[in-house]
Amino acid sequence: MIFKEKSKGPEPGGVLSELERLEQAVEARDGGRTEQAFGAVLDGLQRAPGDELAVAGPRLAALIPGFPPTGPRALLATAAGYCVESGADPVACAEPILAGVRQDLDDALEFVRRWRAGGDAGEELPEADGKIVDDALRARLGGDPYEATRLALAWCTVGEWQPPALAVLCRSAELRGRYGAELLPACRELAALERHDLKCLEYALAVLDDEPLVVLHRPTGRGFEMRIGGIGDNFQLHTLLAHVLVGGGHVPGTAPTAESVRLATDPEPAQGRSDALAVGTFELLAPDGGRIWNEGLPDDIPVVEGRRLLVLDEPLYERSWNADRFFPHLPGTAELVRVLPEEEAGVWFGRTSVTAV
Template identity: 65%
Template sequence: MAGYPRVWPRSLVAAAVGFCVERGADPVPCAEPVLTGLREEIGAALECAARWPREKGELPEPDRAHIDRVIAVLGGDLLAVRLGVGWCGLQEWFAPALAVLRSAEVRRRHGAELLSAISELEAMDRHGLRPLRYAAAILDEPLTVLHRPTGTGYEVRIGGIGDNFQLHTLLAHVLIGGGHLPGTAPAAEAVRPAVDPAPATGPSGVTAYGSFDLRAPDGGTIRNEGLPADVPVVDGRRLLVLDHPSYRRSWNADRYFPDLPGSAELLRVLPAEEARAWFARTALDG
């Protein structure tokens, strides 16, 4: 599989690899050529944008229907073909990339490099890169979670969580549902879409309800629309503060990635002294 040919069908080979991963092939060896190819196409798309003449107006939509025009404007040579394919064919790499990024080991090995490659092109807002960014940024690590109203603290390992709506639901399930915090735990039907190992086959129609405000150690809001990776790192550990809910909020209980179940496991309840020490690292009183 290594060394895909540097021509248009590379994306078709990647799609075949992604198909195999979805049906049980090991994603770790498959990830290298898929994600390397994706990064190369991102680089080609960026160079295409840099070389596009201003007098020609805005670059066409990144779609194969426009590739002939892009190639012609860029000069019609082999480089123009390469850049045109990068701009117009990039989205064909998304499905195989998302297939291999379901693996925590793949994310550990390749996530940071892929995020770096994505950032500049995503700023152009032309290719719909959010799903790739969210997938590459998924955390598989412990969080230190502080509950401001009770002054208590917890160590929770999370994995496979696609956004903070899902994180919010699972923290409430583990901490309130587990009897560690006061409040109303999420209903079982609201938790199920977040953790079900089976791929989601369509909208669940279930509503989840918020239990907290999610806050950064400096007191700033961490939005449910964001990612667990938005939780700041303090002294080598991601530190999240749960506060009183400032208003009643609700959302669709479906997870961001239908094929990727999330998890949140309570590793330990922090001793009171340790919890106080973590609160002392925040701008919030415990």
């Protein structure tokens, strides 16, 4: 949750009036009025009822492009994301929020390019701390001072876009499909520099929805066509594969508990952390025989002949993990479309380096 608890204060009512004042101030490009009205809106949101938050969310998101890039746009996006968490339409709020994410990812990567171009080879990147933004830094980045400030601030604040981005992405497969492939490469490039914790954003952008998956079970030589969606990591995928294939009587093994399946699939958001455990049933393998790690993503599964292709083998050792899903608001699905005929399963095995027993 973006705001952990509502602030105490007078009875709800009035945030939409404060929001109207903010909209007028932004339209007039009046910095002083904008700052004052924005503060009043932030205060009012935490006391507003759900029906007002549902109205406020899209209006707050629509203001994001009008805020200067060197201003508190991420905080404005966070306010809109809070409204989404409280019932505002995620699709109606998404475009300005995710456009802001796109801009800050690109600007942060441009900051890296200019930082490296202006210094010694091998010099470490600075911490993402607003204290680094000074005249010396602007000079090092070169170009227009305002642009240099914008790039440096993006480097420092890009992580602040993560909560509002998750608020919309975790509530809409449509949005994940529309923006995931576009934003994921830049997110991964920036995360690889290990100066920002963007794991949750990366995972949300990589979620597969309505995705065909061919699963081969090496010990039995059987094959299955499945369809998966909304799965946050391979721990959750592992549980759902075991539920469908072992629980459905298609392959031998230990089926997951009803509680671990519920935690993976329940449409209602998870409430806090549970003590439930999931037990490893398989070894997940890529077609070349390499490991597909539980800590990874379904997106890690290679595509072969237009289908993601996963091989299941006997587990190398006993393992278990907490059964809670990575994204509390995102229920996973795994559907068995059909059992492959023996000949078709053999064709798929022939596309791997793994030999059926």
